[in-house]
Amino acid sequence: MPDCSRVASLLEKYVDEALSQDEMASVKGHLKGCRRCHKELEELFAIRKHLREAVEAGVADVPLARIWEGVSERLETPTVMERIWWWGKALVFPVRPLKALAWGAALVVLFLVILPLVTAPPTPRVVVESVESEHPVMIFQGEGETAIVWLFEKEEGKEGKR
Amino acid sequence: MEERELIERVQRGEKDAFQDLMTPYQRKIYSLLYGMVWDREDALELTQEVFAKAYRSIRGFRMASSFYTWLYRIAVNLALDFRRQRVANPEIQKEVDPPTPSSGRPDSSLLRKELNEQIRMTMAQLPPQQRAVLLFREVEGLTYKEIAKVMGCRLGTVMSRLHYARESMRRALAPYLKGGGLDAGL
Numbered sequence: 001m002p003d004c005s006r007v008a009s010l011l012e013k014y015v016d017e018a019l020s021q022d023e024m025a026s027v028k029g030h031l032k033g034c035r036r037c038h039k040e041l042e043e044l045f046a047i048r049k050h051l052r053e054a055v056e057a058g059v060a061d062v063p064l065a066r067i068w069e070g071v072s073e074r075l076e077t078p079t080v081m082e083r084i085w086w087w088g089k090a091l092v093f094p095v096r097p098l099k100a101l102a103w104g105a106a107l108v109v110l111f112l113v114i115l116p117l118v119t120a121p122p123t124p125r126v127v128v129e130s131v132e133s134e135h136p137v138m139i140f141q142g143e144g145e146t147a148i149v150w151l152f153e154k155e156e157g158k159e160g161k162r
Numbered sequence: 163m164e165e166r167e168l169i170e171r172v173q174r175g176e177k178d179a180f181q182d183l184m185t186p187y188q189r190k191i192y193s194l195l196y197g198m199v200w201d202r203e204d205a206l207e208l209t210q211e212v213f214a215k216a217y218r219s220i221r222g223f224r225m226a227s228s229f230y231t232w233l234y235r236i237a238v239n240l241a242l243d244f245r246r247q248r249v250a251n252p253e254i255q256k257e258v259d260p261p262t263p264s265s266g267r268p269d270s271s272l273l274r275k276e277l278n279e280q281i282r283m284t285m286a287q288l289p290p291q292q293r294a295v296l297l298f299r300e301v302e303g304l305t306y307k308e309i310a311k312v313m314g315c316r317l318g319t320v321m322s323r324l325h326y327a328r329e330s331m332r333r334a335l336a337p338y339l340k341g342g343g344l345d346a347g348l
């Protein structure tokens with residue numbers, strides 16, 4: 001015959017019917033002669049009974065029809081993922097291929113027109129290589145190999161000008 | 163019509179078949195969610211959400227597990243998310259005064275109401291995972307193995323959560339258990 005501490009550890013499994021047949025028989029035998037363990041067992045069953053009743057009291061008049069109404073309503077409204085999927089699908093498998101092709105071509109042309117404007121080379125940088133006192137020279141050097149040379153004539157009593 | 167056939171029809175996109183498929187589970191799922199959130203309107207909203215989510219993801223259901231296990235998993239995950247949202251937004255938590263055990267011998271309906279309120283309060287204070295395990299075992303009657311499958315945890319975890327939840331219930335209901343158990347007073 002097992003002692004109370006051993007049975008106490010098995011009582012929960014007993015109410016959950018999770019004991020082996022041998023353990024079950026052993027616990028049953030102990031319970032017949034032990035008032036304390038029997039009371040603990042009663043409490044476990046009582047907690048189950050009253051928890052069930054408390055939940056049942058709350059769901060007794062559950063409006064089942066409203067459940068489907070709400071589900072149906074939710075299914076009518078596409079989720080964000082569904083919207084993304086539909087857009088993706090429409091792009092890959094368009095309903096009107098010719099129209100989609102025309103739109104695609106127009107977008108490519110637009111892209112090709114805008115691209116050079118956006119990526120146009122900057123205005124050539126002006127670099128003054130040298131200015132001589134006798135024959136002033138100014139050289140405008142572009143980014144490439146092009147260069148513009150300006151010659152200045154010096155006037156009496158004035159600074160050089162073009 | 164068999165459940166498997168209904169599932170296959172829904173997987174092919176027949177929405178009407180889904181209504182037939184969910185009918186036997188409506189009450190069970192609502193009952194579980196009511197036990198988790200303890201509010202009828204919230205439980206109703208969550209139940210609708212569970213079935214809508216089940217419909218949207220049923221193509222991924224491979225019949226390897228039973229349908230109700232799969233459905234319970236969706237339900238418990240949504241209930242846990244709901245709980246997290248409530249914790250993050252405490253202003254929307256509904257406040258209820260804790261009940262006090264009646265003195266003397268009140269009539270049984272009053273004692274029942276008081277006891278239900280005490281159970282509700284205790285459930286609300288339990289960690290949500292313990293609450294779910296307790297409901298699965300005590301109300302839904304699932305085995306340890308089934309609970310482990312639904313919750314995605316080990317058998318030992320199920321048993322320890324169940325034990326702690328029962329201990330909390332036992333402590334909270336102690337005033338009502340005096341005098342030879344609850345039935346003596348009701």
